[in-house]
Amino acid sequence: MPVLTLHEVSKVYPAAVPVTALDGVSLAIEAGEFVAIMGASGSGKSTLMNLLGLLDRPTAGSYLFEERDVARLSDGDLARIRRERIGFVFQSFNLFARKSGLDNVALPLTFAGVPRNDRHRRARLMLERVGLSDRAHHRPSELSGGQQQRVAIARALVNEPALILADEPTGNLDSRTGAEILDVLRGLNETGVTLLVVTHDERVASMARRIIRLSDGRVVADERTPGDRPRAAVAPEAAA
Amino acid sequence: MRPLDYLREAGTDLRSAKLRSLLTSLGIIIGVGSVVMLLSLGEGVRDTISRNFADLGSTRITVSPGAPGRGVGGGAFAPITSTLTLDDVAAIRALDDVVDAEPVLQAVGPIVTSQGPRPAALTGTGPGYAALTGLELEAGRTFAAEREAMLSRAAADRYFPDREAVGATLTVGGQDFEVVGVVENLTLGLGAGQAGGGGAPPGGQNDDDRPSFQVAIYLPAQFVMDLVGTDNVSQIIAAAADPATVEATVERVEALMLERHGVEDFRVDSIAELLESFDQIFGVLTGFLAAIAGISLLVGGIGIMNIMLVVVTERTREIGIAKAIGATRRDIVLQFLAEAVLISLLGGMLGLLLAWVGVALLGEALGIEAGLSAWIISLALGVSIAIGVFFGVAPAWRAARMDPITALRHE
Numbered sequence A: 001m002p003v004l005t006l007h008e009v010s011k012v013y014p015a016a017v018p019v020t021a022l023d024g025v026s027l028a029i030e031a032g033e034f035v036a037i038m039g040a041s042g043s044g045k046s047t048l049m050n051l052l053g054l055l056d057r058p059t060a061g062s063y064l065f066e067e068r069d070v071a072r073l074s075d076g077d078l079a080r081i082r083r084e085r086i087g088f089v090f091q092s093f094n095l096f097a098r099k100s101g102l103d104n105v106a107l108p109l110t111f112a113g114v115p116r117n118d119r120h121r122r123a124r125l126m127l128e129r130v131g132l133s134d135r136a137h138h139r140p141s142e143l144s145g146g147q148q149q150r151v152a153i154a155r156a157l158v159n160e161p162a163l164i165l166a167d168e169p170t171g172n173l174d175s176r177t178g179a180e181i182l183d184v185l186r187g188l189n190e191t192g193v194t195l196l197v198v199t200h201d202e203r204v205a206s207m208a209r210r211i212i213r214l215s216d217g218r219v220v221a222d223e224r225t226p227g228d229r230p231r232a233a234v235a236p237e238a239a240a
Numbered sequence B: 001m002r003p004l005d006y007l008r009e010a011g012t013d014l015r016s017a018k019l020r021s022l023l024t025s026l027g028i029i030i031g032v033g034s035v036v037m038l039l040s041l042g043e044g045v046r047d048t049i050s051r052n053f054a055d056l057g058s059t060r061i062t063v064s065p066g067a068p069g070r071g072v073g074g075g076a077f078a079p080i081t082s083t084l085t086l087d088d089v090a091a092i093r094a095l096d097d098v099v100d101a102e103p104v105l106q107a108v109g110p111i112v113t114s115q116g117p118r119p120a121a122l123t124g125t126g127p128g129y130a131a132l133t134g135l136e137l138e139a140g141r142t143f144a145a146e147r148e149a150m151l152s153r154a155a156a157d158r159y160f161p162d163r164e165a166v167g168a169t170l171t172v173g174g175q176d177f178e179v180v181g182v183v184e185n186l187t188l189g190l191g192a193g194q195a196g197g198g199g200a201p202p203g204g205q206n207d208d209d210r211p212s213f214q215v216a217i218y219l220p221a222q223f224v225m226d227l228v229g230t231d232n233v234s235q236i237i238a239a240a241a242d243p244a245t246v247e248a249t250v251e252r253v254e255a256l257m258l259e260r261h262g263v264e265d266f267r268v269d270s271i272a273e274l275l276e277s278f279d280q281i282f283g284v285l286t287g288f289l290a291a292i293a294g295i296s297l298l299v300g301g302i303g304i305m306n307i308m309l310v311v312v313t314e315r316t317r318e319i320g321i322a323k324a325i326g327a328t329r330r331d332i333v334l335q336f337l338a339e340a341v342l343i344s345l346l347g348g349m350l351g352l353l354l355a356w357v358g359v360a361l362l363g364e365a366l367g368i369e370a371g372l373s374a375w376i377i378s379l380a381l382g383v384s385i386a387i388g389v390f391f392g393v394a395p396a397w398r399a400a401r402m403d404p405i406t407a408l409r410h411e
Helices: A045-052 A075-085 A101-111 A116-129 A145-157 A175-190 A202-207 A231-239 B003-015 B018-024 B026-057 B086-093 B129-133 B153-159 B192-196 B221-228 B243-261 B271-314 B316-324 B329-366 B374-400 B404-409
Strands: A002-013 A019-030 A034-038 A060-065 A086-089 A163-167 A195-199 A210-215 A218-224 B060-065 B098-113 B116-125 B137-140 B148-152 B169-172 B175-183 B217-220 B235-240 B266-270
Touching (some): A002 A045, A019 A045, A019 A060, A034 A045, A034 A202, A045 A163, A075 A086, A075 B316, A086 A145, A101 A116, A101 A145, A145 A163, A175 A195, B003 B018, B003 B329, B026 B374, B060 B243, B086 B098, B086 B243, B098 B221, B116 B153, B129 B235, B148 B153, B153 B175, B217 B221, B235 B243, B271 B316, B316 B329
Parallel strands (some): A034 A210, A086 A163, B116 B217
Antiparallel strands (some): A002 A019, A002 A060, A210 A218, B098 B116, B098 B235, B148 B217
């Protein structure tokens, strides 16, 4: 079953001269994929990211998320899907400065109305999964960039989403920490999490098993990469 | 989101900016504090005065000269000339539901004591006067025979500073009177006499500071009437037998007087009626003052709205994140609303605390028994919550309507 399907999707921003950010994009992403979306700035990848993440609606074309037509969903429905089926990882981490790591991770569960004990238990599990269980009560300002991004990944994971959308997840990190974060993401993908990374960094993209290239709001390439091979073969490379 | 989580989130946010939260709620603190203090003190004054009136006797009925309404408006002016007589007093006293009745007649003139002649205020009345007015006998007994007099405590101190007044003699209009009793001073209802205990004025006032109405010499009514050459008394005071049916007794006294005089040249009042109109006037007055003080609540509410708008702008990015990770509009609205209400409620509670201290101190200073009643406390808290909701809605709505993409880009 595809997680999402785009058919001839366009996004036009109204202005004196209307700006066409996306122009007839069609693509489908299956469960368990690791996809990189690449393109220069202005290519429409942020717009695509916002559409895929249900933060925005297409001007034309159809978008099915888990076989539900986004055009027919209310804002409240979209918020619910974001909360339950999509996890966001941002370039600048976007953690709440006044909350501990644990509370940041638990926040989507708070919005979902999960009782406090339950959400803390689940948030702790997620922090363990990203290797940060010993920092649960630190605030973002007391964590390194890499640690903050791990907290953000744990937050994206906590609702066990169908899709994780990562927007330049290593963009604010040095190359070593960035590599660690990519390892974490790849590890998640290997446990079955569908992963979609927006990046302009070829090294990041090279980890993905499928690269979609955008230019001027159109898909100009959609190819499987050498990274797309049996999982057993990936593991030693990841360890290296 | 669960209801408790809205409060928890709001609490966390408030704690992260303690000083700002406190300053924001200052308007509410002052507003609630002053309104509650005014209402509570007003209530205390009313209670105290009611109690003092009740001490005077809630069964008390007075008959005064002059018709109700005559000479007021309508262009018809009329001098008030008393037509009340001692026979009226006797007739009223004879009514079944009247316990007692006495005349009252004021006069001024010289008296002679062991220290020589002095000007004095005389009150002509009867033996039942002390009981009818609720004045306590401090020494001796009430006067019964023709040549006996009774003094107020202030009069006893003034005219017989060196000796016990009871047993002394004073001369009025050539007649000797034996002082047989001393009663406590009249008070004007604020309870100073009572508060001082035993009629001694509070604060160690000396004799000359005493209000002159407290210096009273009580003599038999007939004697004072002869002295000033009148057949009439200036007022009749009476007591109804049953406090529950004072109104009916008032009507019976009115009917009796009308029958006797043929015209309505008198007015019958009861303490209960007086108390009612006083209550009304005072209620309006305190309500008015409280409303003025309430303006600061409005200012406080605007202060909250102002800060909440700043907070919403400050947290634009966080609002974007919250929306991205699944907060609904409702979540955002309720979260900011909870914060505004919490600030306001916090202000209300601190205001109540302030008022509690203020009422205790001022009540003590003014000799009023006052406290915060349950209805005032619940009103204050209810109004605080309402202000938080009213002034928090606009900022909360602004936050909820933000576009997540724009909000996320906000630095």
